[in-house]
Amino acid sequence: MSHTVGVRQAQKQKTRQALLDAALGLLEEQSLSSLGLREVTRTVGIAPTAFYRHFRDLGELGVALVEEALGSLHAMVRTVLIEQAEVEAQIESAVAVVDRHVREYPAHVRFVARERHGGVRAVRQAIAGQLDRFGAEVAEALAVQPTAQGWSEGDLRMLADLFVDRLVTTAAAILDTEDADDAEAARAQVVEAARWQIRLITIGQQHWRGETGER
Secondary structure, eight states: HHHHHHHHEEEEEHHHHHHHHHHHHTTTTSOOOOOOOOHHHHHTTTTTTGGGGGGGHHHHHHHHHHHHHHTTTTHHHHHHHHOOOOOOHHHHHHHHHHHEEEEEEEEHHHHHHTTSSSOOOOHHHHHHHHHHHHHHHHHHHHHHHHTTTOOHHEEEEEEHHHHHHHHHHHHOOOHTTTTSTHHHHHHHHHHHHHHHHHHHHHHHHHHOOOTTTTT
16 A cells, blocks of 8 residues: 555656646746646646646746756755855855756756736735845855954845845846857856955955944
8 A cells, every 4th residue: 555655646746747847848938927837737638627746836836946946056055155165165165066956957047037017916925035044044044254243133134135136137147148149158257256256245344334324
């Protein structure tokens, strides 16, 4: 009996992933708010009613895609910030993580970039929640660094949000280089610009005095 249950669970997970993959492919050409449930199920080859065994609606499917797109990214960035002691190495590694993530998951990143301000509220909230968690994790990683000693929680979070916003903007900018005549050169230019922009943030960090004017 347990073997049968295990096989059914594996098949259910396989179908669920197939729905996610099909939706992601269809979303290359349209927004989630315009996507039809029947389009997704037709692509997978299942009846429309079978969709509801996996998701309540397309909004819930979109939330799952957000988790796939961002769930691991902020953990990887947080790890490199903790593991690298030198600021320059942190910048280099964090930007490299984002560049690699876009290379490996372009459709996921494109989905997030489009739906961050899209028409499906649950998905907008899921993206905002993931970015908020991203900021909190970066702030936690920055808090243990010598340069952050004496900083308030509010100042640390502001600094972390600046890092996160720059990394997210960089990911979207990397995607925009795909149609350039020399995509690799354009991509390298975006990556290098991101490094310099984050360096500028770190320079500002060294001179920031906070609300009290003390540091």
